[in-house]
Every structure is written in C-alpha cells, then in structure tokens.
Amino acid sequence: ETGVTQSPTHLIKTRGQQVTLRCSSQSGHNTVSWYQQALGQGPQFIFQYYREEENGRGNFPPRFSGLQFPNYSSELNVNALELDDSALYLCASSPDSEKLFFGSGTQLSVL
Amino acid sequence: GDSVTQMEGPVTLSEEAFLTINCTYTATGYPSLFWYVQYPGEGLQLLLKATKADDKGSNKGFEATYRKETTSFHLEKGSVQVSDSAVYFCALPSLKSGYSTLTFGKGTMLLVSP
Numbered sequence: 407e408t409g410v411t412q413s414p415t416h417l418i419k420t421r422g423q424q425v426t427l428r429c430s431s432q433s434g435h436n437t438v439s440w441y442q443q444a445l446g447q448g449p450q451f452i453f454q455y456y457r458e459e460e461n462g463r464g465n466f467p468p469r470f471s472g473l474q475f476p477n478y479s480s481e482l483n484v485n486a487l488e489l490d491d492s493a494l495y496l497c498a499s500s501p502d503s504e505k506l507f508f509g510s511g512t513q514l515s516v517l
Numbered sequence: 518g519d520s521v522t523q524m525e526g527p528v529t530l531s532e533e534a535f536l537t538i539n540c541t542y543t544a545t546g547y548p549s550l551f552w553y554v555q556y557p558g559e560g561l562q563l564l565l566k567a568t569k570a571d572d573k574g575s576n577k578g579f580e581a582t583y584r585k586e587t588t589s590f591h592l593e594k595g596s597v598q599v600s601d602s603a604v605y606f607c608a609l610p611s612l613k614s615g616y617s618t619l620t621f622g623k624g625t626m627l628l629v630s631p
Binding site: 449 | 549561621
C-alpha cells in the first residue's frame with residue numbers, strides 16, 4: 407500500500423476528446439509527478455509539480471497539462487486525444503525525499 | 518541525454534534458479550541508480566538503490582552493484598521464488614530535476630514456475 411490513489415482505473419475515450427485523470431497523495435507529499443507507460447515500455451516522465459507549481463517537464467506537447475492542489479491531490483489533463491495516447495498513466499508522489507510512491511495507474515484507451 | 522538499456526524478456530526460470538537481469542546506462546555525471554518492480558495490476562515499487570560507484574543495493578534477496586567502469590547495474594538473486602514473477606525496471610534520476618524525474622528502461626518481465 408503506497409498511499410497514492412488514482413482514479414478512474416480504466417477509461418475509454420474517442421480521438422479528439424479531452425480527459426482528466428486524478429491522483430490523491432499522502433499528506434506531506436509536496437512533489438507529484440506523472441508518467442506515461444505505453445504497452446511493453448518503461449514509464450516516460452510527463453511533468454512534475456512541487457507545491458502547486460510545475461517545475462519539470464518531459465518531452466510531451468502542451469496538450470498534456472496538470473494541476474496540483476493544496477490538499478495533495480492532482481490532475482493530469484490531456485486535450486485533443488490521439489490514438490497514441492493510449493497507455494497506463496502513473497502518478498507518483500514524494501515527501502521531498504528520494505523515495506517515490508507510485509499509484510496503480512489509470513489505463514486509458516483511445517479509440 | 519540519459520538512457521537506460523535492459524535485457525529483453527521474458528526471462529523464464531524455475532523456482533530456486535539464479536537470476537540476472539542486465540542493465541546499462543548512459544548519463545551525465547554519476548547519478549544514483551534504482552531498480553523498481555511492478556507486480557501484475559499494481560504500480561511500481563522501489564526494490565533497491567545505489568547512490569555511488571561500487572555501492573551495492575540489496576533488498577528481499579535481490580542485489581545490484583553500481584559499476585562505474587562498465588556503466589552497469591545488473592540485478593541478481595540467488596534463488597528466485599514464484600512470487601518474484603513481475604516486471605523489473607532499471608532507472609536513473611535526472612541530475613538537474615532530481616529523484617522524481619526518472620528515466621526508465623523498457624522493463625524485463627520475469628516468470629518463475631514452480
């Protein structure tokens with residue numbers, strides 16, 4: 407049990423739609439990061455938030471955006487969905503230490 | 518940029534066999550190195566880490582030694598169990614952005630049969 411909860415667990419969307427994925431972290435975890443894991447691949451870093459400000463971003467287009475809230479919850483938003491966005495999306499939080507706590511992920515399918 | 522290369526799977530072993538999963542990396546400087554494990558239907562969990570050259574990380578019978586000269590961090594276990602069946606990821610953090618910004622390998626699936 408990592409204390410990181412993601413919702414929903416599964417989601418099906420159509421190309422061109424928008425989606426919001428949610429993550430709830432443990433109290434005191436000021437850093438949250440999001441990863442995309444395509445089938446058969448390792449997770450790829452999307453972006454990171456620290457105390458509600460984005461402070462790191464991977465090689466993903468601006469249609470991937472996020473928010474972090476004071477209650478240690480966060481969101482990943484993806485606009486104009488493409489077929490290649492189909493993947494497992496992982497949220498990870500950290501209490502400002504070197505240990506990351508991962509959620510179980512949201513499996514997104516884009517048809 | 519930073520990159521991690523792992524041996525392709527699946528690795529199929531019988532219970533009590535010896536396990537090696539190879540990992541090599543390319544990075545600027547000398548980052549910490551991690552092994553994460555992903556059990557079916559779950560998120561990633563940190564298995565072990567090493568923070569500097571020649572360090573050995575260990576946990577649950579797994580070991581990995583940080584080899585600067587060969588830029589490697591191979592995962593080993595002397596006697597695997599069925600419960601070790603999972604996907605294993607080698608990873609390193611960004612020196613610029615810190616430990617939450619990880620570069621992962623593609624993962625190696627381990628299947629252990631009784």
